[in-house]
Amino acid sequence: MTDRLRWYLRLPWRSSSRLRADLDDELRFYFDMRTRELVEQGMSEAAARREAVREFGDVEYTKRYCLAEDAMSSREERRTDLVAELRQDIAHSWRTFRRAPSFAAVALVTLALGIGANTAIFSVVNGLLLRDLPFGDADGLVRIWGSHKDSGVDRSQISAGDFIDLRTRQRSFTTLGAFSWGGGTYIGTGDPVRLAGARVDANVFTVLGVRPYLGRTFAAGEDSTGANPTIVLGFNAWRRVFGGDSAVVGKSINVSGRSRTVIGVLPPSFFFPTMAEAEIFTPLDLTPMLRDVNRIRKFHNLGAVGRLRPGATLAQARSELSGIMGQLERDFPASNSNMSVATVSMRDAVVGDTRPALLVLLGASLLVLLIACANVAGMLLSRAVSRRQELAVRAALGAGRARLVRQMMTESLVLALCGGAVGLGLALWGTRALVVSAADRLPAASQVTVDATVLLAALVVTVASGVVFGLVPAIAASRGIQLALKDAGRGASGGVSRHRMRTVLVTGQLALAVMLLVGAGLLVRSLVSLQNRDLGYSIESTLTFEVILVGDRYDSATAQDQFFDALYTRLAALPGVVAVGGSGNIPMRGGAMASLAIDGRPQPEGRLPEVGYQPVSDDLFRAMGVALKRGRTFGPQDHNDAPSVVILSESLVRAFWPDGDPIGARVRLGPNPNDPWMTVVGVVGDVKMGVANNSRPTAYVSARQDHWGGMAIVVRTSTDPMSLLPAVRREVRAIDPTIPVDEAHSMKQVQSKQLTDRRLPMQLMAAFALLALVLAAVGVYGVMAYSVAARTREIGVRVALGAQPKSVFGMVVRQGLGAAAAGLTLGLLGAAALGRVLTSLLYGVKPTDVSTFLGVAGVLLAVVLAACLVPARRAVRVDPLEALRSE
């Protein structure tokens, strides 16, 4: 076996039996010579031989010793030989590439793009999906959401009562922690700073396994009523607002008018899961919610996290929590019917939404790499033709077939490694660009770096592609040697199978490119339909910002009304302002929910239906461009002491008033049965909520009758909305200098930001598709050019026999289009089969969208046609005499 292998690898090392025979020969020679010498000195032959052996010393030991030494030498020899051959091959490859710089450059760029794209995408996948989250032992971490079995909403909040029951009855977790949204305004010496934050109970940080950067996190009891008010700062807030001063720990700071002691700073890598914006953390006291009979199970405002007990599985925990929720549903049907929880691993909770997009992109980048490999393989195949003589000479000089294959593979690997090195550079740059553009949508984006895993993956991809694109031409070349020796470089013999191989490669390339083009086309169409869909309001020329009233002086409803009235009046007076309004939330950011009861209708079984709930200012609908369909909007007459009024959205009306006229009807919003009935005074058009959600039935109340202490302000302008911002800030400051203007954007910016996580995959996919198309076009061009060159004589004969230029041209183009048709068919079939993986990324377009498929077919045929043009024209210009004479 070893001998066979050695023969196969053409290496001159000696086998162990060979070594033994050599040693025996060497020693036999010594004994013979010595014996003869002794005989000459007068000994008998037999005595001389005995004496020679005796005086030699330990023969057996010497044999063993020498054999061991020889074996070592032989091994070393083998190694140095291999290294020497490798160096020889590498040097030879280098010379080869130097001699064909344009081939090397094209191959290098092709590979660099393929490998770079893969490495960049993989580094993102690695950072987001593979690496650990910045929480102690993230595997056992679980996020618990509220879910509504009737409406299918599965990422909502939990009520305090349900949370306490879950926490005390469950056995799967070490414990559960609850948190709710709750930022604040830091009032220091400079401008007030609005800081997003969360209120967390004392368990949350323990569950998350966070080790504070400075100080400590909340201790048990610090979240209870009457405890000393404390605060924990996120690393960024600490750096930005407090200048990274470690002395701030232990000091008291003013947050939203309340003095709180800073007890700790969180580490830089930490982000609050599913609430990554949170920068300050204050204790969450559940007692007030638990005491309030109307809030204990009907007010859903808590998020929950838990850490699985050792040995407990997610599935067990999920069924246990669902079981507890089922019990609560039976015990409290009025509040809990159809309420359950969604128990999700933290990783899924944090990056679950990005997973499909990332995997699709990873797949796409692999397809690009395959196309790149096919291209390089095709190029190498063509080169193999022109190198047949060189290979033949090398074979004649004693290089075995395996040695030649090895040399070709070395060339391919050298090419791949060079391409990989350049590709890695591209990937470093690309990864950074990706992280920057995704940073505010992906909390874990900071995790994305080019680390050892990524480097290893890049190396694997590089070597694998080197093998993939190198093997085919290497085998083809070695097969061609015998042929080549027979007819040194004449004609096109041996080229037929090689040409067929290239055609197969190009067909495959085209098929892959078609699949990528279809994917990109579908994503582009999704984004276009997302951007162009009717939102129910207008985002043109609209500025939005948030104002949160801080301080005791805004405790009264009157004070809040006064502030906002003054604000609306001042802003409306600014030049270029068309209308000003305020709303609890802008629709893109979602909003609150409330249960709906209708006066005079029987209470439904179980829980009341939930509808969207939004306090709005008098002029909001005009500022937003929401159509008033019936009745009136709010006005100053709907003040705090006036009868409660409500405006309903069309879809809500459709659901509960089949005749379409609810004006004058009375409804109650929210869980408290003692709240007054509200009279419906108007109906407005539906508004799309969130990123891709459908319109949600919504009830609007007057901001004069429900005071949230903060509003999202909407300013419709007749100019560039952002140009108004300085004036807006000035006006706010004029009313109250302690109130910050927060989250100021044009509505277009808000939308564009919200579409980032859809735009990014679309852009990348489009880039990959374009790359694939270009590579495939280069591939088609290569194979056609080669085919024309190889068929020069045939074409010459045809022309000599009277073929018209048109028919020669057509012949070449037909050949190209034949490959295109095959590739297109395969690609479209593949796209139709694989389209389903895109479903979750699509909006308003089916994965088998006919117009996208047709468009892709058109684009591909056009590109293939263009790629055939140059070779076809070359074919037309073939001079028959020249072509025939060259034989």
Added chain:
Amino acid sequence: MTKPPIDLLQGTVDVLILRTLAWEPMHGYGVSRFIRQRTEGVLTIESAALYQALHRLERKKWIRAEWGLSENNRRAKYYSLTAEGRKQLREEAATWRTYAEAVFKVLEPV
């Protein structure tokens, strides 16, 4: 042979072989005969040690082996010095000289 031959240290054998091969390529038997003749029988290298040393030196790449024909037309393994071996010989010889001189300085007054 009135005095018994002196036992040699391994390093000594190595340097003697290198010195011997510096004259010309030789087979193992030739090396053993050469050293015996050169030292007039004072230094006797046991042939076992000699062959061990040859193979060891070959592994260290100080000497190189090639099969050739002997004086009496037999296939024999010829050893010759490599460039590295020559360098080694120079160094070892210098070390030996220094060593011997130092020993003589101590022994002189006797």
